[in-house]
Amino acid sequence: MTNPIKGFSKLSKQGKIEWIVDQYFQDKEGAVELLQSYWHDDQKVQKLHDEFIENTVSNFYTPYGVAPNFLIDGKLYAIPFAIEESSVVAAAAKSASFWLERGGFKTTIISTTKIGHVHFMYDDDVEKLRTFIEEIKDRFYTDTASITANMQARGGGILDIKLVDKSDQLENYFQLEARFETCDSMGANFINSCLEQFAQTFTAAIADDSRFSESEKAVQIVMCILSNYTPECVVRSEVSCPIEQLTDGSGISPEEFAQKFSRAVKIAEIEPYRATTHNKGIMNGIDAVVIATGNDFRAIEAACHTYASRNGQYSSLTHCEVKDGIFRFWIDAPMALGTVGGLTTLHPMVKFSLELLGKPSAYELMSIIASSGLAQNFAALRALTTTGIQKGHMKMHLLNILNQLEATNEEKEIIVDHFKHNTVSHSAAVKKFCEVRGIKSPEEIKKA
Numbered sequence: 001m002t003n004p005i006k007g008f009s010k011l012s013k014q015g016k017i018e019w020i021v022d023q024y025f026q027d028k029e030g031a032v033e034l035l036q037s038y039w040h041d042d043q044k045v046q047k048l049h050d051e052f053i054e055n056t057v058s059n060f061y062t063p064y065g066v067a068p069n070f071l072i073d074g075k076l077y078a079i080p081f082a083i084e085e086s087s088v089v090a091a092a093a094k095s096a097s098f099w100l101e102r103g104g105f106k107t108t109i110i111s112t113t114k115i116g117h118v119h120f121m122y123d124d125d126v127e128k129l130r131t132f133i134e135e136i137k138d139r140f141y142t143d144t145a146s147i148t149a150n151m152q153a154r155g156g157g158i159l160d161i162k163l164v165d166k167s168d169q170l171e172n173y174f175q176l177e178a179r180f181e182t183c184d185s186m187g188a189n190f191i192n193s194c195l196e197q198f199a200q201t202f203t204a205a206i207a208d209d210s211r212f213s214e215s216e217k218a219v220q221i222v223m224c225i226l227s228n229y230t231p232e233c234v235v236r237s238e239v240s241c242p243i244e245q246l247t248d249g250s251g252i253s254p255e256e257f258a259q260k261f262s263r264a265v266k267i268a269e270i271e272p273y274r275a276t277t278h279n280k281g282i283m284n285g286i287d288a289v290v291i292a293t294g295n296d297f298r299a300i301e302a303a304c305h306t307y308a309s310r311n312g313q314y315s316s317l318t319h320c321e322v323k324d325g326i327f328r329f330w331i332d333a334p335m336a337l338g339t340v341g342g343l344t345t346l347h348p349m350v351k352f353s354l355e356l357l358g359k360p361s362a363y364e365l366m367s368i369i370a371s372s373g374l375a376q377n378f379a380a381l382r383a384l385t386t387t388g389i390q391k392g393h394m395k396m397h398l399l400n401i402l403n404q405l406e407a408t409n410e411e412k413e414i415i416v417d418h419f420k421h422n423t424v425s426h427s428a429a430v431k432k433f434c435e436v437r438g439i440k441s442p443e444e445i446k447k448a
Helices: 013-025 028-037 043-052 088-099 126-133 137-142 145-153 190-209 252-268 272-292 297-308 348-356 360-382 389-404 407-418 426-438 443-445
Strands: 065-071 075-082 106-112 113-119 158-167 173-181 220-226 233-242 316-324 326-333
Touching: 013 028, 013 113, 065 088, 075 088, 075 272, 075 348, 075 360, 088 272, 088 360, 106 360, 113 190, 126 137, 126 158, 126 190, 137 145, 137 158, 137 190, 145 158, 145 190, 173 190, 173 272, 190 220, 233 360, 252 272, 252 316, 252 326, 252 360, 272 326, 272 348, 272 360, 297 326, 326 360, 389 407, 389 426, 407 426
Parallel strands: none
Antiparallel strands: 065 075, 106 233, 113 173, 113 220, 158 173, 233 326, 316 326
């Protein structure tokens, strides 16, 4: 039985490891060896990792791959992907090569505004409050001048502040809603610092105003926080070509491909069950690049899924149109990203990724990541509407199966060659492995 511990965070790294393996592991020596085997050989790099989060005991490695041949707005990119899922990088690269010959990806930054709120409770005359907020609006700007100076020098800052009445949904609930431009930074710390100052300015100003009674002055600030929902920070990436260019060797005509593909998108637009899986595939392409560039994939995920529900029903992030002989496929995605601050100057692989991408601005990175999501979705839908998703996916998954079986390099080579012309399934892979190994079942290995 394990025991609770007080002061775990105050233990040394070695102390934390000793407590963990003592409490939770039978093979204590093996557990320690495993954790230490994932430490970085360079102590300076390991120290960086140790200080990224609390209670660090080791590193968790994710494969880092590259998908070349992405032509985006006339510039050729090799895009980094940090992801463990089989076939994602291969699918993205295949889509990139397909569209490279058809004009590539064209992107538009629709907007770049981010939003934050001071959430508060107020129980009195709404019109008096509204007038008061307008009167003190300049103070919000002047009181945050020291916070916004550097951002303004880069072309950003506070764009607008307004009162929002939500009391019809929650009694006495109001917001100060503020809009921001944060340029090449994601801006979370900047926005939250501004919001906290807005709250202080607001409560101090209302306390000093003789028009308000003591009860009216008793404003309760609930919280000050940016929103990860960014419907006004949106990028569009699209591809298009004449229908007759939609040839890919799948055995169906370009016209049939365009029709089946567009119908598959329409289904994802109207059916939430399909839309969820459809968008998950898009996020395979988006999240992997977000992680590789040191951005917050959880914030992007949350924003994209909320955006997909903005019309009252969860729907596809991508859309397709076949009109006047032209096939057009696009994505609109909310994306609050940064190329300065955070891990961008600390994590060696993040710095590598950004250099690989040509040290993009935040807006260029929005275009790159939206295009990677669109490419992933195109690959998935092309497979679904032609050969089926499992043919390509299972061939990529084959090595995972063989690694689980602890196949030798020679066995892998024989088995991979066999499945170049045969359908891959887990049972088929196991059967072929047993045949090559000369055993009846994998259980014989365990017994040995």
